[in-house]
Amino acid sequence: MAQSDLFACKSSPPKAQRPRRLRGAVIREVTCRTILNRSAISDYSLNCYTGCAHGCVYCYARFMQRFHPHPEPWGKFVDVKTNAVEALERQLRRAKPAAVFLSSACDGWQPIEAERRLTRRCCELLLEHGFRVNVLTKSALALRDMDVFARGAARVGVTITTLDERLRRLWEPKASPVEERLRVIREARRRGIRTAVMFGPLLPFLSDGADALREMFRRAVALGVDVIWTDAMNPRPRVWPSVAGLLQKRFPELRERYRRLLFEREEREVYLAALRERIASAAKAAGAADRLAGCP
Numbered sequence: 001m002a003q004s005d006l007f008a009c010k011s012s013p014p015k016a017q018r019p020r021r022l023r024g025a026v027i028r029e030v031t032c033r034t035i036l037n038r039s040a041i042s043d044y045s046l047n048c049y050t051g052c053a054h055g056c057v058y059c060y061a062r063f064m065q066r067f068h069p070h071p072e073p074w075g076k077f078v079d080v081k082t083n084a085v086e087a088l089e090r091q092l093r094r095a096k097p098a099a100v101f102l103s104s105a106c107d108g109w110q111p112i113e114a115e116r117r118l119t120r121r122c123c124e125l126l127l128e129h130g131f132r133v134n135v136l137t138k139s140a141l142a143l144r145d146m147d148v149f150a151r152g153a154a155r156v157g158v159t160i161t162t163l164d165e166r167l168r169r170l171w172e173p174k175a176s177p178v179e180e181r182l183r184v185i186r187e188a189r190r191r192g193i194r195t196a197v198m199f200g201p202l203l204p205f206l207s208d209g210a211d212a213l214r215e216m217f218r219r220a221v222a223l224g225v226d227v228i229w230t231d232a233m234n235p236r237p238r239v240w241p242s243v244a245g246l247l248q249k250r251f252p253e254l255r256e257r258y259r260r261l262l263f264e265r266e267e268r269e270v271y272l273a274a275l276r277e278r279i280a281s282a283a284k285a286a287g288a289a290d291r292l293a294g295c296p
Helices: 003-005 060-066 084-091 116-126 140-147 165-171 178-190 212-225 237-249 253-264 267-285
Strands: 020-022 025-030 037-039 045-046 078-080 099-103 132-137 154-160 194-202 227-232 293-294
Touching: 003 037, 020 037, 020 267, 037 084, 037 116, 045 060, 045 293, 060 237, 099 116, 116 132, 116 140, 132 140, 132 194, 132 227, 154 178, 165 178, 194 212, 227 267, 237 253, 253 267, 267 293
Parallel strands: 025 078, 045 099, 099 132, 132 154, 154 194, 194 227, 227 293
Antiparallel strands: 020 025, 037 045
16 A cells, blocks of 8 residues: 555544444544545545554554544544545546546445445446546455446455464454455456455465465465455554554564564565565466566
8 A cells, every 4th residue: 555545535524423333433424525536556546434444453554543633543433435426526527537446545345335335336436437446355345346346447356464264353353254355356257357366464474474375376366366466564654553462462472573574674675585485486386477466
């Protein structure tokens, strides 16, 4: 995720209202002046929500709290941009068709989307106006919108940090199980929609080993994924306290090793070089070297 995308959307402060809760997250309503924003990831990015109830421990987007302060910790609040569709309709009167990434600073298909349907409607509008929609999600809710993606130039991707469901529950507590995410890819392929997978951030010493990587690439090839990205864990602002807290609780022997590879330059360079070699080897073994779009 590009840092510039984390606070691109210009939103008004939350309205005076009584917030409610959904799956442990405080839900508030806000309005936005823009929803389609220039991006370093794609031509544009679009986020119908600020905050994400998936609560991923390593989430880079928690940096947004510097610009959108909330009393709740990251993962425990979601601001709903209630006028997202209207803002997009207004911008589409002038914007020229290009690629749009959904979503750079939240998961567009997190739980609140099931009732608000803002991301779905925005995807409909984008495709109707000839834009290319690139989806990246950790939610099986994206299955609901396959009919929309099939109408135009869409690519549907999922993020997978680990195939180990036990680890997934620790690091991505409110996201969909791994097999449900793979079902998103399977259904997209069935409908003739292009697909992608992001393996990352790979968890050092937990999901970044040679065997784990080989199995990830094997599964991707078996599903017929078109594009594969990989990513290493990065020392983004506000991420380390969250990661360190989980490590101290569940993997205390790894806490210091994580700190060194994240913050000590020489050790990080050695780690990344070795990780790139393992990724390249796994991709080659799976016959997916030509699908690998990027390494950390």
